[in-house]
Amino acid sequence: MLVGLEEAKVPAFQPPEGPPGQLLHAVKTSRGQWKQDETLLRADIAAHTRGSGLSRLSPLRPPWSANRAGLVHAQDSWAPWHPQLQVRHPDVVVEVAHPKIIQESGAEILRYANLLVGSPSALGDQATERQLLEASHRWGHAVFVARGALWGAEDITRLDEAGGLQSLRVTMATHPDGFRLEGPLATMRSTGPRAVLYEGPVRGLCPHAPRNSNTMAAAALAAPSLGFDRVIGVLVADFSLKNVHVVDVELSGPPGPTGQTFTVHTHRENPAEPGAVTGSATVTTFWRSLVGCCQLPSKPGIHLC
Numbered sequence: 001m002l003v004g005l006e007e008a009k010v011p012a013f014q015p016p017e018g019p020p021g022q023l024l025h026a027v028k029t030s031r032g033q034w035k036q037d038e039t040l041l042r043a044d045i046a047a048h049t050r051g052s053g054l055s056r057l058s059p060l061r062p063p064w065s066a067n068r069a070g071l072v073h074a075q076d077s078w079a080p081w082h083p084q085l086q087v088r089h090p091d092v093v094v095e096v097a098h099p100k101i102i103q104e105s106g107a108e109i110l111r112y113a114n115l116l117v118g119s120p121s122a123l124g125d126q127a128t129e130r131q132l133l134e135a136s137h138r139w140g141h142a143v144f145v146a147r148g149a150l151w152g153a154e155d156i157t158r159l160d161e162a163g164g165l166q167s168l169r170v171t172m173a174t175h176p177d178g179f180r181l182e183g184p185l186a187t188m189r190s191t192g193p194r195a196v197l198y199e200g201p202v203r204g205l206c207p208h209a210p211r212n213s214n215t216m217a218a219a220a221l222a223a224p225s226l227g228f229d230r231v232i233g234v235l236v237a238d239f240s241l242k243n244v245h246v247v248d249v250e251l252s253g254p255p256g257p258t259g260q261t262f263t264v265h266t267h268r269e270n271p272a273e274p275g276a277v278t279g280s281a282t283v284t285t286f287w288r289s290l291v292g293c294c295q296l297p298s299k300p301g302i303h304l305c
Contacts, residue, residue: 085109085112085113086112089112089113090112090113091113091114091294091298092113092114092115092116092144092290092293092294093109093112093113093114093115093116094116094118094290095115095116095117095118095119096118096119096286097118097119098119098210098211099119099121099122099124099125099206099210100122100210101119101122102115102117102119102122102123102128102132103122103125103128106122106128106131106132106135106143107131107132107134107135108135110132110135110136110138110139110141110143111135111139111141112139112141113141114141114142114143114144114293114298115132115141115142115143115144116144116145116146116289116290116293116305117143117144117145117146118146118148118286119210119211119214120145120146120148120214120217120218120221121206121209121210121211121213121214121216121217122206122210122217123145123217123220123221123228123302124202124203124205124206124207124213124217124220124228125206125207126203129302132302133301133302136300136301136302137300137301140298140300141298141300142293142296142297142298142299142300142301142303143301143302143303144289144293144296144303144304144305145218145221145302145303145304145305146218146285146286146289146290146305147218147222147285147289147304147305148214148215148218148282148285148286149172149214149215149245149247149268149270149279149281149282149285150170150215150218150219150222150247150249151247151249151266151268152249152264152266153218153219153222153304155264156168156219156222156223156249156251157222157223157304159251159253160222160223160224160225160226163225164253164254164262165223165225165226165251165253166251166252166253166254166261167226167230167232167250167251167252168219168223168226168230168231168232168249168250168251169231169232169233169234169248169249169250169251170202170215170216170219170231170232170233170234170247170248170249170250171233171234171235171236171246171247171248171250172212172213172215172216172233172234172235172236172245172246172247173194173235173236173237173238173241173245173246173247173248174236174237174238174241174244174245174246174272175237175238175239175240175241175242175243175274175275176237176239177274177275178212178245178272178274178275178276178277179197179209179212179235179237180209180210180211180212180277181197181208181209181212182207182208182209182210183207183208184208185197185198185208185209185235186208193238193239193240194236194237194238194239194240195236195237196234196235196236197235197236197237198233198234198235199232199233199234199235200232200233201228201229201230201231201232201233202216202217202219202220202228202229202231202232202233203220203228203229205233205235206228209235211277212235212277213233213235215247216231216233218304219231219249221302221304222304242274243271243272243273243274244269244270244271244272244279245269245270245272245279245282246267246268246269246270247267247268247270248265248266248267248268249264249265249266249268250263250264250265251263251264252264270282289305292305293305
């Protein structure tokens with residue numbers, strides 16, 4: 001779903017009372033049950049944006065149908081949004097649907113507003129990344145990318161900018177029911193309690209696991225010197241992880257004067273409903289990304305937030 005964020009002038013943000021899960025859950029499921037969830041979405045927005053300056057958050061009706069596996073059919077994907085953006089003049093358009101929406105319409109959306117990408121795997125497609133950058137600089141709007149479940153994104157970027165990042169590897173493990181796989185990965189079956197479904201460059205994983213590679217894609221954006229071709233993504237099916245998503249981030253730098261290599265390893269366990277694509281803590285992280293991008297200047301380019 002796409003959401004238009006109008007007049008998003010955010011003062012010092014106070015976290016919303018209670019868990020913000022309903023807000024993002026409504027957004028993510030409204031593709032299939034629009035009439036029912038639009039009411040929930042509007043009510044939830046009112047409850048969670050009170051005092052935050054995000055009082056004019058409104059949905060752009062989705063011109064596609066979908067099922068549990070993801071995007072099934074998109075018809076005239078840009079046409080229904082064009083007049084809505086012309087009339088509403090939003091500051092930010094938020095995508096929390098599927099990377100195909102960014103690939104098909106992201107560049108055109110940038111003509112009218114800043115864009116917050118909730119599906120970073122879309123940028124694994126080189127043509128899409130190039131088109132977004134060109135449109136961003138042409139129209140003067142920013143592309144913000146939500147970091148999602150990536151822990152330590154700023155530290156990765158700082159190390160990369162200093163020339164101290166030599167390798168970066170992101171492993172995501174969960175129960176097979178939490179995967180929404182496409183292409184050859186969709187036909188793979190685990191031969192034991194734990195199986196590696198993919199290990200290789202993140203760029204090669206994004207098209208086959210568009211909804212399960214977003215953390216890895218965010219890592220590739222955080223480390224542009226390595227990018228999608230040199231950041232390694234590992235996707236693991238583990239039958240013991242019924243209600244949790246586990247993300248391990250491992251990085252290394254060049255050897256120091258003593259020959260010892262600088263290394264960092266973070267291990268993140270994110271509670272999740274059985275079969276869910278997104279863990280519970282990631283919902284809160286996305287909310288913070290949404291508020292954060294409204295506080296950042298509208299500067300052309302792609303920015304992780």
